């Protein structure tokens with residue numbers, strides 16, 4: 352799929368503009384703080400309707416203004432065109448998404464109709480950050496690519512919040528009334544995550560190996576409620592979760608919170624070495640962690656392609672900045688192979704534009720103004 356047109360109004364520091372994108376994409380070159388990442392954020396917004404930086408919508412509205420609007424024209428791989436637009440107003444607060452001019456009643460229905468995969472410097476947090484970063488990654492990939500996952504996640508989130516509120520207010524046993532909803536939605540989440548990870552473990556290893564030139568990288572789901580065997584079978588997972596909840600009751604009443612469940616699970620990333628397994632989060636070098644983060648994004652791209660049957664638009668935000676020459680050459684080769692589709696890449700300097708060096712159209716950005 353390709354983004355062919357983008358109209359921006361009131362978004363961050365970007366000038367109000369209508370942009371026309373070439374089919375193979377562009378390289379956006381500009382100094383720091385000129386708005387390069389903001390442009391990628393706007394494109395990515397059309398997929399998830401929220402900021403990939405985790406910023407609330409009101410922060411995306413240009414300083415001193417009240418509304419932002421992003422309108423995209425998308426061409427599918429088969430040639431059909433679609434329009435998707437998102438608008439947000441600060442006061443009175445209002446958010447609206449339209450698809451081909453029609454207002455979308457539920458945001459969830461339009462999430463994922465644009466397929467992008469974003470590589471950014473902050474992806475390092477996927478490996479270096481706490482378990483919640485990796486859970487968030489899994490939740491986004493699965494919400495976009497697996498029917499029913501998002502609603503299970505929402506159901507689980509609501510039940511968890513209410514259960515924990517009862518604990519906090521000292522309600523004790525009344526909290527256990529939520530257990531069956533928690534088990535039903537939670538088991539679904541655990542199984543989907545574990546399946547996705549198991550199904551991609553070989554690819555993760557292969558991508559890592561190809562970029563690093565060595566290393567036995569391993570990805571594994573560690574559930575707080577079920578061992579490896581249970582996560583393959585829905586009934587066994589639900590049973591394991593139920594009994595984990597039962598045996599944690601005393602601890603939960605003491606700590607006044609839910610202590611087991613998918614909200615406490617971990618996606619573990621390790622390197623296998625002769626001396627044993629080394630956890631990348633604690634012991635990885637910057638380059639190793641970045642390589643693992645890139646590999647996760649490649650898995651995401653592969654998933655989007657396989658499940659949604661569309662070539663995702665690659666959004667590459669200054670990705671080669673921290674890699675040594677060898678690693679970046681290998682990463683480049685892998686990316687070129689993975690993504691024959693459209694690419695929008697940013698770089699602070701012309702010399703950093705390495706992807707499809709000759710063919711990519713150069714755009715420049717200064718103070719939010721883009722020149723083709």
Ligand code: ATP
Pocket residue numbers: 362363364365381382383384385386387388389390410411412413414699
């Ligand atoms: P770098 O190369 O350092 O990553 P960049 O070109 O990617 O820089 P961006 O993060 O896209 O920079 O843009 C940062 C600029 O956008 C900052 O100067 C910031 O003040 C400005 N900015 C952020 N939010 C808003 C907003 N809501 N309204 C106006 N300007 C904003």
Ligand code: MG
Pocket residue numbers: 387388389668
């Ligand atoms: Mg940036």
